[in-house]
Amino acid sequence: xxxxxxxxxxxxxxxxxxxxxxxxxxxxxxxxxxxxxxxxxxxxxxxxxxxxxxxxxxxxxxxxxxxxxxxxxxxxxxxxxxxxxxxxxxxxxxxxxxxxxxxxxxxxxxxxxxxxxxxxxxxxxxxxxxxxxxxxxxxxxxxxxxxxxxxxxxxxxxxxxxxxxxxxxxxxxxxxxxxxxxxxxxxxxxxxxxxxxxxxxxxxxxxxxxxxxxxxxxxxxxxxxxxxxxxxxxxxxxxxxxxxxxxxxxxxxxxxxxxxxxxxxxxxxxxxxxxxxxxxxxxxxxxxxxxxxxxxxxxxxxxxxxxxxxxxxxxxxxxxxxxxxxxxxxxxxxxxxxxxxxxxxxxxxxxxxxxxxxxxxxxxxxxxxxxxxxxxxxxxxxxxxxxxxxxxxxxxxxxxxxxxxxxxxxxxxxxxxxxxxxxxxxxxxxxxxxxxxxxxxxxxxxxxxxxxxxxxxxxxxxxxxxxxxxxxxxxxxxxxxx
Numbered sequence: 105x106x107x108x109x110x111x112x113x114x115x116x117x118x119x120x121x122x123x124x125x126x127x128x129x130x131x132x133x134x135x136x137x138x139x140x141x142x143x144x145x146x147x148x149x150x151x152x153x154x155x156x157x158x159x160x161x162x163x164x165x166x167x168x169x170x171x172x173x174x175x176x177x178x179x180x181x182x183x184x185x186x187x188x189x190x191x192x193x194x195x196x197x198x199x200x201x202x203x204x205x206x207x208x209x210x211x212x213x214x215x216x217x218x219x220x221x222x223x224x225x226x227x228x229x230x231x232x233x234x235x236x237x238x239x240x241x242x243x244x245x246x247x248x249x250x251x252x253x254x255x256x257x258x259x260x261x262x263x264x265x266x267x268x269x270x271x272x273x274x275x276x277x278x279x280x281x282x283x284x285x286x287x288x289x290x291x292x293x294x295x296x297x298x299x300x301x302x303x304x305x306x307x308x309x310x311x312x313x314x315x316x317x318x319x320x321x322x323x324x325x326x327x328x329x330x331x332x333x334x335x336x337x338x339x340x341x342x343x344x345x346x347x348x349x350x351x352x353x354x355x356x357x358x359x360x361x362x363x364x365x366x367x368x369x370x371x372x373x374x375x376x377x378x379x380x381x382x383x384x385x386x387x388x389x390x391x392x393x394x395x396x397x398x399x400x401x402x403x404x405x406x407x408x409x410x411x412x413x414x415x416x417x418x419x420x421x422x423x424x425x426x427x428x429x430x431x432x433x434x435x436x437x438x439x440x441x442x443x444x445x446x447x448x449x450x451x452x453x454x455x456x457x458x459x460x461x462x463x464x465x466x467x468x469x470x471x472x473x474x475x476x477x478x479x480x481x482x483x484x485x486x487x488x489x490x491x492x493x494x495x496x497x498x499x500x501x502x503x504x505x506x507x508x509x510x511x512x513x514x515x516x517x518x519x520x521x522x523x524x525x526x527x528x529x530x531x532x533x534x535x536x537x538x539x540x541x542x543x544x545x546x547x548x549x550x551x552x553x554x555x556x557x558x559x560x561x562x563x564x565x566x567x568x569x570x571x572x573x574x575x576x577x578x579x580x581x582x583x584x585x586x
Contacts, residue, residue: 194238197232255301406439409503445551484527489525
């Protein structure tokens with residue numbers, strides 16, 4: 105009988121270890137993606153970490169926040185923000201992601217290892233890695249800090265210090281000098297980043313580009329290996345680990361204006377990202393919809409979708425779960441810069457495709473649909489092998505609080521490749537949710553957020569939209585070179 109008992113104990117501790125790894129919300133990506141396509145869906149998603157109990161371990165708060173503006177560089181499948189970390193500063197470019205909390209950077213140019221990242225390597229995008237040995241201000245976070253407790257998803261602030269090997273006596277006296285144990289942070293489609301929680305100085309820029317401020321002891325993940333996550337991430341969620349939370353902006357807000365995809369990899373223009381009072385000070389022409397509070401994923405930004413209008417038809421009512429949560433916290437529409445295109449739940453998504461498809465007379469490009477995984481692709485005439493201004497049915501999203509958002513056509517039908525033989529192919533950049541009844545019912549992706557100002561007003565708990573030429577906005581803020 106001893107052997108079965110021992111096996112049970114081992115399984116019990118394995119179960120505890122598994123549950124202690126951050127659980128995630130799965131994200132979709134193009135199931136048949138290839139490096140030749142102009143767009144790939146991000147798999148970025150984040151753990152939703154429950155807030156830990158109040159800890160008696162105190163940490164020094166960062167300097168009082170001030171208004172910030174950072175440029176976002178557009179790449180093939182997202183928007184990169186440059187982090188200036190260390191003393192002297194090392195510039196590391198990472199994805200700006202409103203769907204996660206942890207900010208992490210690759211650590212060690214030679215030692216950083218990304219498993220199953222061949223697609224990324226094939227596109228020849230290279231990113232710098234952070235070298236802790238070159239910074240005079242770097243320290244490892246301690247096992248008793250609130251953020252160490254947070255990343256380990258602990259219900260008891262003793263757990264990380266116990267895992268680090270602290271004695272009970274030092275834990276009770278808050279004197280254990282042990283560092284925060286290594287973490288595993290998981291993302292959609294099974295992506296994982298493993299590393300250590302680190303603190304160092306981060307340099308941020310004011311609205312005036314000449315104004316800079318150094319914030320000491322900013323907490324981030326120093327990651328040595330990942331699975332399907334080739335680039336670091338700046339988490340902009342509502343959790344304690346996120347960049348705006350640590351810098352004091354969750355009592356204020358932030359805004360972004362994503363450039364159109366045609367500017368991807370253009371070094372002469374950047375999308376403006378603004379944090380602080382100035383980001384939410386102007387309400388003129390903005391239309392605000394309330395943030396929904398998810399009991400299951402409190403770190404995410406949710407909005408409620410009430411209806412969708414396609415073409416000149418009357419508005420199509422959406423399922424109830426796109427505008428409210430069920431008793432377990434499932435439902436709502438996630439707004440996420442880390443998911444490339446918008447996802448809608450079935451059977452509503454299938455109905456959406458039928459209505460939209462019935463209004464389009466161009467011939468279908470079923471071969472492209474099979475190759476890319478997109479659901480509606482059409483062959484459009486291209487005289488002189490040049491795309492013209494083709495008219496597809498307009499799509500308008502109707503959010504809570506009578507907010508109607510007409511999507512720019514270039515954000516939902518996009519050219520899959522350069523035209524040839526006077527013909528080109530454009531595909532609908534929407535996909536279906538495939539997670540059943542778990543998590544959000546839909547996702548409002550970054551591709552559909554192009555050419556509009558999106559304002560996260562944290563104080564009033566609302567999100568505002570304003571269609572805008574983001575290239576012109578970049579030029580007015582000095583983010584475009586002639």
